[in-house]
Amino acid sequence: MDIAEKPTAPGGNEIDRPVPSAPSNRVWGSDAIAAMLRELDIPYVALNPGASYRGIHDSLVNYLGNTRPRMLLCLHEESAVALAHGYAKVTGRPMAAFVHSNVGLMHGTMAIFNAWCDRAPVLVLGATGPMDSTRRRPWIEWIHTARDQGALIRNFTKWDDQPASVTSAQESILRAWLIANTAPKGPVYVNFDLALQEDEITELPPAPTVARFAPPEPPQPPMLILQQTAELLVGAKRPLILAGRGSRNPEDWKRRVALAESNGARVMTDRKSGATFPTDHPLHGGGADLIVNSDVILSLDWVDLAGTLKSAYGGKPVTAKIVQVSADQYVHNGWSMDYQGLPPADVYLLAEPDAAVPPLLAAVKALRPNTRPLPAPGPRSGPPPLAALEEASIIQVPQIATALHEVLGNAPTTMIRLPLSWADGLWEFRHPLDYLGTDGGGGIGSGPGVSVGAALALRDSGSERLPVAVLGDGDFLMGVTALWTAVRNSVPLLVIVANNRSFFNDELHQERVALQRGRPPENRWIGQAIRDPDIDLAMMARGQGCTGIGPVDEPRKLVPAMREAVAAVRAGKVCVVDVRVAPGYSTGATAAIMQHKAD
Ligand SMILES: Cc1ncc(C[n+]2csc(CCOP(=O)(O)OP(=O)(O)O)c2C)c(N)n1
Ligand SMILES: [Mg+2]
Secondary structure, three states, rough: OOOOHHOOOOOOOOOOOOOOOOOOOEEEEHHHHHHHHHHOOOOOEOHHHHHHHHHHHHHHHOOOOOOOEEEOOOOOHHHHHHHHHHHHHOOOOOOEEEEOOHHHHHHHHHHHHHHOOOOEEEEEEEOOOOOOOHHOOOOHHOOEEEEEEEOOOOOOOEEEEOOHHHHHEEEEEEEEHHHHHOOOOEEEEEEEEEEHOEEEEOOOOOOOOHHHHHOOOOOOOOOOHHHHHHHHHOOOOOEEEEEEEOOHHHHHHHHHHHHHHHHEEEEOOOOOOOOOOOOOOOOEEHHHHHHHHEEEEEOOOOOOHHHHHHHHHHHOOOOOOEEEEOOOHOOOOOOOOOOOOOOOOOOEEEEOOOHHHHHHHHHHHHHOOOOOOOOOOOOOOOOOOOHHHHHOOOOOOOHHHHHHHHHHHHOEEEEEOOOOOOOOOOOOOOOOOEEEOOOOOOOOOOOOHHHHHHHHHHHHHHOOOOEEEEEEEEHHHHOOOHHHHHHOOOOOOEEEEEOEEEEEHHHHHHHHHHHOOOHHHHHOOOOOOOOOOOHHHHHHOOOOOOOEEOOOOHHHHHHHHHHHHHHHHHHEEEEEEEEEEEEOOHHHHHHHHHHHOOO
């Protein structure tokens, strides 16, 4: 198919339209590289520019006409990669992030690490000064050429390459895309030599037929092991499912629910992963007691199964039979320990949970055709009452949930991100897109970028969902300029900053150390508090074209502020509400920091 006939991006607004190039038969290496991105139907390239890829930049604009993929200019490479990460969280598919030779990649590294730990597919593209030293411009192209640039990120990407010809560049992009899309998914990196991009070629090499290189179907677990697992579950008195990483597909969600119901298994979820099970289902629960009292535990790719068991059992031997369903082992390497402790697995299904659940469900139903009766629903904590906002003198984080409930009711909402100070139970998740999980790698500063990418994907899907991100002020401030890209590209998004004017998490750590050492804990704020001067977060938002509301520091003003904000987002705006909250974490999160012994 001719390049001009390929479809254009859905939902994209009509900005950044290039004037058409005069018809010409002349083509360059970078045209072939850009054409390959079109073949793969990559919708967007989030980028920060750089001369190392000026050839491809030109091809994207003047050869492809800046459509499919369309450029999303970002003000920092960390935002560019985070945007692609957020997009993958919603769609399960990679978009591209282009970063300038070595320095741009260095800026993007933390975001790549976050995507790696979150098993999110991202196609990271980069460039290098010419490897042929006789072609390097003095100084700049020498400092921006590294012998092995991929080494910077090789330890936390699934694959990287530096192709040496145009045809191999096309194959390289195709292979990168295939690997990124194969579970366990993750970021990949392709680095294009400047000379390769800028050399004129006689004609465009034929692009590979993409359909012949489709990602493989997820492998099915062996029947024998499925049968064994089904028998264990059906024979269990108190089965427990730990619903960890899973897809955003509602059908997968329904099958998970059916599996739990068919067997009367209790289910735990984890905010590190996106929503995988309805939190208000009678079988949903949590806590160490639930784990210790279970006799069979089915882990559906639970993040840190070993650590969860260790905490629940207090280090004592694990008595429950453990069934592990995970393909994660395929990406464990010797550098990053994001694979966590080694959990016991009496039965190990080396498969993706969403591929294993359907046959497992069938096997369980064959053994137990009638589902067990559901228990009575347990009490729901929910957010604090609305009336408390009238009486209180300072806003507590849970009251953000109160105000949002008041304004949104049951309107479909995607909680893109929630801060550590947000306790479980404040907001129910009833759909896989109700909550998207955390950053993966614990890299603060990803919140704004991931939120913009997720909101972009929601917008393009035509979803009615309101995209909401509740971010800590530290997280917001580190990545705040990602919001400009949302404004520029008309991506509606509500960002609520739970602004405790501190990197508060670390205040708790300083308090703990001081207490251990018999030193004054009241000094915990020094080197942590973001005050004097207080930062005007709403103004930072307005400075980039967002609607900025706040600081909201009076509890009774919270609901009106949320009402105004939600109306702005429904009208297509990016809106930031700076909510001044009392410092403090949920009891569980505080205990995790204060009580953990480094044993
Ligand atoms: C890149 C990076 N730098 C530092 C940290 C250490 N760190 C973990 S949580 C945190 C505080 C984050 O502050 P904020 O987003 O305001 O959330 P709060 O703890 O105040 O609720 C910091 C600095 C980190 N995880 N990542
Ligand atoms: Mg803070």
